[in-house]
Amino acid sequence: MGVLIGVDEAGYGPNLGPLVIAATAWEVPGDPRKADLWTLFADCVSQSSDPTESTIHVADSKVVHSSAQGIAAIERSATAILKLAGRRCASLFELWDDLTDGNHRRDCGEPWFCGDDLALPIAERWSDTVSRRGSPAPPSESSLARWTKRCEDTQCHLIGVACEIVPARTFNTAVNDCGTKGRVLSEATLRLVRRLWNPADGERALVLCDKHGGRDRYADLLADAFPEELPLSLEESRTLSRYRLGDGEVRFQVRSEEHLPVAAASIVAKYLREACMEAFNAYWLARQPNLRPTRGYPVDAKRFLEAIEVEAADLGLERDVYWRCR
Numbered sequence: 001m002g003v004l005i006g007v008d009e010a011g012y013g014p015n016l017g018p019l020v021i022a023a024t025a026w027e028v029p030g031d032p033r034k035a036d037l038w039t040l041f042a043d044c045v046s047q048s049s050d051p052t053e054s055t056i057h058v059a060d061s062k063v064v065h066s067s068a069q070g071i072a073a074i075e076r077s078a079t080a081i082l083k084l085a086g087r088r089c090a091s092l093f094e095l096w097d098d099l100t101d102g103n104h105r106r107d108c109g110e111p112w113f114c115g116d117d118l119a120l121p122i123a124e125r126w127s128d129t130v131s132r133r134g135s136p137a138p139p140s141e142s143s144l145a146r147w148t149k150r151c152e153d154t155q156c157h158l159i160g161v162a163c164e165i166v167p168a169r170t171f172n173t174a175v176n177d178c179g180t181k182g183r184v185l186s187e188a189t190l191r192l193v194r195r196l197w198n199p200a201d202g203e204r205a206l207v208l209c210d211k212h213g214g215r216d217r218y219a220d221l222l223a224d225a226f227p228e229e230l231p232l233s234l235e236e237s238r239t240l241s242r243y244r245l246g247d248g249e250v251r252f253q254v255r256s257e258e259h260l261p262v263a264a265a266s267i268v269a270k271y272l273r274e275a276c277m278e279a280f281n282a283y284w285l286a287r288q289p290n291l292r293p294t295r296g297y298p299v300d301a302k303r304f305l306e307a308i309e310v311e312a313a314d315l316g317l318e319r320d321v322y323w324r325c326r
Contacts, residue, residue, distance in 0.1 A: 001027055001028065001029055001030075001155075002027075002028055002029075002030065002031060002032035002035070002203070002204035002205060002206070003025055003026070003027060003028070003032060003159075003196075003197055003203055003204070003205040003206075003248075004025070004026045004028050004032040004035050004037070004205070004206050004208075004261050005023055005024070005025045005026075005193060005196055005197060005205060005206070005207045005208065005261060006023065006024050006208045006209075006256070006259055006260070006261025006262035006263070006264060006265045007021065007022070007023040007189050007192055007193065007207070007208070007209045007210075007262065007265055008021070008022060008061075008209075008210055008256070008257060008262050008263075008265040008266035008269055009021045009022075009185060009189075009210070009269055010022075010061060010266070010269040010270040010272070010273040011269075011273045011296070012181070012185060013297060013298070014295070014296035014297050014298070014301060014324070015296060015297075015298055015301035015302075015305075015323055015324050016168070016277075016280065016294060016296030016301045016304060016305075016322065016323065016324070017168075017273065017276055017277050017280055017295075017296040018165050018166050018167045018168065018171070018273065018276050019164075019165075019166040019171055019181075019184070019185070019188075020163060020164070020165050020166070020269045020270075020272045020273040020276070021163065021164040021166075021185065021188050021189055021192055021269060022099075022161065022162070022163045022192075022265040022266070022268040022269035022272065023160075023161070023162050023163070023189075023192040023193065023195075023196055023265050024081070024085075024158060024160070024161050024261050024264045024265045024268065025158070025159050025160035025161075025162075025196040025197065025261075026156060026157065026158055026159065026261055027155075027156065027157045027159045028155075028156045029154075029155045029156070031204065032204060032205060032206040033206050033249065035156070035206075037156065037259075037260035037261065038260050040150070040154045040156055041147065041150055041154075041156075041260070043055075043146070043150065044056065044143065044146040044147040044150050045057075045058045045147065045260070046058070047059045047063075047263075053143065054142065054143050054146060055143060056076070056077055056080045056081075056143055056144075056147060057073065057076070057077050058077060058081070058260060058263050058264055058267065059257070059263050060257035060263055060266050061074060061263075061266040061267050061269070061270035061271075062266075064077050064267055064270075065270055065274070067295060070123065071122050071123055071271075071274050071278075072123035074267060074270055074271050074274065075120075075121050075122060075123050075271060077267045077271075078267050078268050078270075078271035078272075079120075079121065080143065080144055080147065081158070081161070081264050081267060081268055082095070082161060082268065083144055084144065084147055084148065084151070084158045085158045085159075085160065085161045087099070087161060089120050089121070090119070090120060091117045091118060091119050091120055092117060092118035092120060092272075092275045092276070092278075092279055093105065093113075093117045093118070094117070095120070095272070095275075096113075096163075096165060096272070099161060099162055099163040099268075099272075100162070100163050100164060100165055104165060104166065104167055104170045105165070105167075108167040108168075108169055108170055108321075109167075109169055109317075109321045110167050110168065110169070110280075110321055110322065111283060111315075111317075112279045112280045112282070112283035112284075113167065113276070113279065115283070116282075118275060118278055118279045118282070120275065122274075122275060122278055158264075160195075160196045161268060162192050162195050162196055163192070163268065163269070163272060164188040164189075164191060164192055165272065165276070166184070166188060168320065168321060168322050168323060168324045169320050169321050171184065171324050171325075172320045172324060172325045174187075175325055175326050176325075180213060180326075181213070181326040182212050182213020182214070182215060183212075183213075183221075185212050185213065186212045186213075186215070186218065186221050187221065187224075187225070189209055189212070190221060190222065190224075190225035190226075191225065193207050193209075193225070193250070194225055194226065197248065199226060199228075199229050199245045199246025199247065199248050200228050200229065200246065202246065202247055203247065203248070204247045204248060205247070205248035205249070206248065206249050206251070207248065207249070207250040207251065208251050208253070208256050208259050208261060208262050209250070209251065209252045209253075209256060209262075210252065210253070210254070210255075210256045210257070210262070211241075211252050211253065211254055211256075212252065215252075216236050216237065216238060216241055217233075217236055217241065218231075218241055218243065218250075218252055219231045219233055219243060222243055222245060222250060226245060226246075229245050229246050231243045231244065231245050231250075232244040232245075234249070238254075239253060239254045240252070240253045240254070241253070277293075277294070277295055277296060280296075280322075281293040281294065284304075284308055287311060288307065288308070288311070291304075291307055291308075292304075301323075305323060308322075
């Protein structure tokens with residue numbers, strides 16, 4: 001058996017809200033470099049934007065999620081992936097603590113992540129709006145059961161889901177320490193990989209990641225994350241950088257979401273990011289009911305910042321608690 005790991009992020013560009021990195025790990029028979037999960041799961045997973053009731057939509061989160069359509073579609077896919085891994089999806093904070101080992105939430109200084117929890121699923125609370133928009137219902141037990149059964153038949157199992165959620169102040173501190181947000185992303189990505197796979201164990205693995213901040217060389221980062229191993233460069237190009245690490249291979253490639261483990265990670269990361277923004281907006285709307293919610297991206301983030309900064313100062317919240325420097 002081998003391990004196939006996919007990693008992706010959500011929230012790399014915004015000024016408000018956290019950066020979220022997620023990883024999914026799949027146990028597969030044989031050489032993980034030859035595993036094609038799209039083919040193995042073709043009868044229960046759909047890359048189409050219009051999946052059937054018996055299939056789960058798995059693709060890059062930008063395909064699954066549309067802000068105009070609301071959170072229901074990506075919530076359906078993310079919930080299926082998380083339940084396939086045996087994770088509970090009752091609330092944001094429970095899921096956060098479960099997937100991240102509780103990192104950064106209680107000590108991040110952001111009251112929206114330390115106060116009232118956000119119940120999941122989110123879409124059910126807006127069922128009338130969701131219905132009018134034609135968004136999909138939560139994953140049915142039959143579709144999840146089909147996927148679970150297919151995992152058993154193929155001996156291909158989702159054995160791990162892990163996340164790094166990096167709130168604004170933690171992000172700002174890390175950028176100041178590292179110099180670039182690309183390096184912050186790379187280091188967080190490899191910490192996740194380390195949680196799911198240790199090359200010193202002799203287990204065969206293929207790790208699939210997106211390119212980070214235009215970087216083509218990752219050997220120094222791999223050496224820092226896995227000091228007991230010497231990474232061997234196999235290829236370093238603009239589209240693909242590959243490294244041998246123990247009995248495994250780590251790839252950083254453009255459009256890595258073409259691989260199912262990365263697409264699944266992309267969905268989980270985006271869903272957690274959206275849930276975090278729900279909690280963030282709920283905190284401020286409780287104080288300013290007429291305030292229009294934000295997703296935190298640069299142009300709209302400035303509008304939101306102007307609306308909250310006086311009250312934030314009155315609450316004793318320094319700007320770096322909620323505004324990201326890069």
